[in-house]
Amino acid sequence: MLAKTVETVPEGENLSYEPKWDGWRALAFRHHNGVYLQSRAGRDLGTYFPDVVEAVRRAVAPGTVLDGELVVWEGDRTDFAQLQRRVTAGTRREALVNRHPAHYVVFDLLSAPPGRPLLDEPLAQRRALLAALIADAPAQLTLSPQTTDVGQAREWLRTWTAAGIEGLMIKQLDGRYQPDRRGWRKYRAYHTTEAIVGGVNPTIADPQVLLLGRLDDSGRLRYTGRTHTLRPDQRAELAGLLTPHPTTPEHPWPQPLPASWTGQLERPQPLPYVPVVPTVAAEIDVDTAYEHHRWRHLVRYRRPRLDLAVTDVPPLDGRS
Structure with missing residues (x-):
C-alpha cells in the first residue's frame, strides 16, 4: 500500500499517526522453509539483510506476512548510507552486518499464522494482531509507534526528526490494506x-x-x-x-x-x-x-x- 503526499497534517476522527522512517520499505513473507524479504520494487533483499531474515524467522510462525521499514542506526539517528552499503559490500557484508545490524520496524500485518489473509480487515484490528504477534520478538524486530493524538504526532515532528524521522504517515483506523493504492497519506517535515x-x-x-x-x-x-x-x-x-x-x-x-x-x-x-x-x-x-x-x-x-x-x-x- 502506498501513500500520497499532503502539505499539512490532517486532523479528524478515526485517524492514526505513525513516524515516517528513513529506510527501505520491505515485505517479509514467513514461509515454512524460511523468510522472503521483498523490496517495494519486488527485489529479493534477503541476501543483503540476513540478520533481519533470521530475526523474522525466529519471531513469527509460517503464514505471517509483515510490512515495515528496514533501518540501520548509527548512534542516535538512522543512517541511510549503511543500508546502501549492504548492497555493495560483497565479501565485506558479514563484517558490515556485525558492525551495523539492521532493524525491521514493522507497522502492518497482511497475513496471520497459519496463513489467514488480513487485507480486508480494518487497520485497527491488523495493528492489534501485529502487536500481540511480535510482543516477544528480538530487538531487531520493532513495532512502529502509533498514536491517535495529533498533538503527540506533532511532538514527534519537533523531537524525533533529529533522529532521522522524515515526517508522519496518516492512516484510517477503519481502512483496509489496498496493495499499490495510495490510500495512506504522508507528511514530510521540512x-x-x-x-x-x-x-x-x-x-x-x-x-x-x-x-x-x-x-x-x-x-x-x-x-x-x-x-x-x-x-x-x-x-x-x-x-x-x-x-x-x-x-x-x-x-x-x-x-x-x-x-x-x-x-x-x-x-x-x-x-x-x-x-x-x-x-x-x-x-x-x-x-x-x-x-x-x-x-x-x-x-x-x-x-x-x-x-x-x-x-x-x-x-x-x-x-x-
Whole structure:
C-alpha cells in the first residue's frame, strides 16, 4: 500500500499517526522453509539483510506476512548510507552486518499464522494482531509507534526528526490494506535554510534545476544537492542573476557530476550541468535526509537571497 503526499497534517476522527522512517520499505513473507524479504520494487533483499531474515524467522510462525521499514542506526539517528552499503559490500557484508545490524520496524500485518489473509480487515484490528504477534520478538524486530493524538504526532515532528524521522504517515483506523493504492497519506517535515547556486540545468537562460553547494572550512564550494524543477517565474528571475563560470579558474565540481553525488539509486547516470559563478544564495526548504554533507532528496527552491553574501550561508557542516 502506498501513500500520497499532503502539505499539512490532517486532523479528524478515526485517524492514526505513525513516524515516517528513513529506510527501505520491505515485505517479509514467513514461509515454512524460511523468510522472503521483498523490496517495494519486488527485489529479493534477503541476501543483503540476513540478520533481519533470521530475526523474522525466529519471531513469527509460517503464514505471517509483515510490512515495515528496514533501518540501520548509527548512534542516535538512522543512517541511510549503511543500508546502501549492504548492497555493495560483497565479501565485506558479514563484517558490515556485525558492525551495523539492521532493524525491521514493522507497522502492518497482511497475513496471520497459519496463513489467514488480513487485507480486508480494518487497520485497527491488523495493528492489534501485529502487536500481540511480535510482543516477544528480538530487538531487531520493532513495532512502529502509533498514536491517535495529533498533538503527540506533532511532538514527534519537533523531537524525533533529529533522529532521522522524515515526517508522519496518516492512516484510517477503519481502512483496509489496498496493495499499490495510495490510500495512506504522508507528511514530510521540512525546514528553511540557504545554499549557494553552483550550477544549473539545462541552461542559464532557462535554469529549470539548480545545483547547490556550501563552503567547507577551506572556502571551497562543495556540492550538497539539487532542486525540484523550478516554476517559470522563478526561472525568469534567476536567469537575470546568474553568471556563467569562466573556464579559468576551474569550477570546483567535476563535469559531469558523478552519479554517486546526485543520490540516484535506479539507473544512475552522470549529470551534465552548466557551471555558474557561485555568488547567488538561494533560500530552500529541505527535509531530514541529510547525510555526508548532502541532501539525499530533491530540495524545494523558495527565492534568491540577494541580501546574503555566500559567506553568510551556513557552512558545509551546518544543517540550519
